[in-house]
Amino acid sequence: IVKVIENFLDKNDFLNLENYLLQRELAWYYRSSTVVNGDDVPYFTHSFFNEDTINSTSFNLIKPILNKLNYSSIIQIRANLILRNETSKKTGWHIDYNYKNHKTAIFYINESNGPTVLKNKKLKVYPKKNKILIMDGNTEHALYTQTDTKRRVVINLNYYEK
Numbered sequence: 803i804v805k806v807i808e809n810f811l812d813k814n815d816f817l818n819l820e821n822y823l824l825q826r827e828l829a830w831y832y833r834s835s836t837v838v839n840g841d842d843v844p845y846f847t848h849s850f851f852n853e854d855t856i857n858s859t860s861f862n863l864i865k866p867i868l869n870k871l872n873y874s875s876i877i878q879i880r881a882n883l884i885l886r887n888e889t890s891k892k893t894g895w896h897i898d899y900n901y902k903n904h905k906t907a908i909f910y911i912n913e914s915n916g917p918t919v920l921k922n923k924k925l926k927v928y929p930k931k932n933k934i935l936i937m938d939g940n941t942e943h944a945l946y947t948q949t950d951t952k953r954r955v956v957i958n959l960n961y962y963e964k
Contacts, residue, residue, distance in 0.1 A: 803937075803938065804920065804923055804925065804935070804936070804937045804938075804941070805934075805935070805936040805937075806927055806933065806934070806935050806936075807933065807934050807936070808930065808932065808933050809932050809933075810867070810870065810909065810932055810933065810934040811866050811867065811870070811932055812866065815863075815866035816931070816932045818863055819863045819864075819866075819867075819911065819957075820911055820912075820931070822860055822863055823848070823881055823911050823955050823957075824911065824912065824955065828848050829848060830846035830847065830848050830883055831846060831847050831848070831849070832844065832845075832846055833845055833846065833847055835894075836893040836894060836896060836944075836945070837893065837894035837895075837896045842891070842892075842893045842894050843884065843887075843891055843893045843945075843947055845882055845883060845884045845885075846882070846883040846884075846885075847880045847881065847882055847883070848880060848881040848883070849878075849879075849880045850864050850879040850880060850881070850957075851864075851876050851878060851879040851880075852878045852879075852880070864879055864957070864959075867907075867909055867934075867957065867959065868959075868961075871905075871907060871936070871959070871961065871963075872963050872964050873905075873961040873962065873963060873964065874961075874962045874963060874964045875961065875962045876959070876960075876961045877899055877901070877904060877960035877961055877962070878898070878899075878958075878959075878960045879957065879958070879959045879960075879961075880957070880958050881911075881955060881956070881957050881958075882955070882956050882957075882958055883953050883954070883955050884916065884945075884947055884948070884953065884954045885952065885953055886947075886948055886949060886950070886951060886952050886953065886954075887947040887948070887949060888949065889949065890915075890916065890946045890947055890948070890949055891946065891947045892919075892944055892945070892946050892947075893944045893945050893946075893947075894944060895921050895942045895943070895944050896942065896943065896944065897939065897940050897941065897942055897943075898939065898958065898960050899939060899960055900940070901939060902940075903939075903962070904939035904940075904960060904961065904962050905936060905937070905938065905939050905959075905960070905961055905962070905963055906936075906937055906938075906939045906941065906943075906958070906959070906960050907934055907935065907936045907937075907958075907959040907960075907961070908927075908934065908935045908956050908957070908958055908959075909933075909934045909956060909957040909958075909959065910929040910930055910931065910932070910933045910934070910935075910955075910956050911931065911955040911956060911957065912929065912931060912951060912953070912954065912955050913928075913929055913930050913931055913951070914928075914929045914948035914950055914951045914954045915928070915948050915949060915950045915951075916928075916929060916945060916946050916947050916948030916949075916954045917929070917945065917946055918935060918943055918944075918945050919943060919944050919945065919946065920937065920941055920942070920943050921941070921942035921943065921944070922941070922942065923941070929948075929954060929956065939960060
């Protein structure tokens with residue numbers, strides 16, 4: 803089951819998150835590829851939660867998303883930032899974690915022409931502020947880099963439902 807929900811968060815909750823990720827200097831960490839042992843699109847991450855540990859002093863900004871996801875436990879939460887490319891490039895097909903019965907959600911912080919694509923669903927989801935894509939965690943997906951905006955920022959959540 804795939805869900806796409808627009809205007810997912812209340813306006814103030816979204817603005818707080820958007821301001822945190824777009825309007826201030828953050829610790830972003832470089833990753834050379836979106837797929838393991840791959841050579842596709844480099845990107846940057848900001849970790850909110852990983853390996854059973856809160857990694858960001860602003861974890862509370864993520865709580866409104868979690869409260870609406872009906873989660874029981876978190877695997878990982880991170881923001882991803884991809885810089886603009888002159889030409890659109892597709893990343894490799896991938897799943898974030900090879901676990902059973904988990905969910906992956908992609909929450910879009912800004913608009914761009916770089917969609918998320920789902921392999922078996924033949925679905926393209928274009929980034930739009932305050933939109934979320936929720937899917938089975940074993941759904942292969944990829945993205946196309948954007949050519950219009952300087953950066954494409956999403957929050958990637960991997961979790962188990964109640």
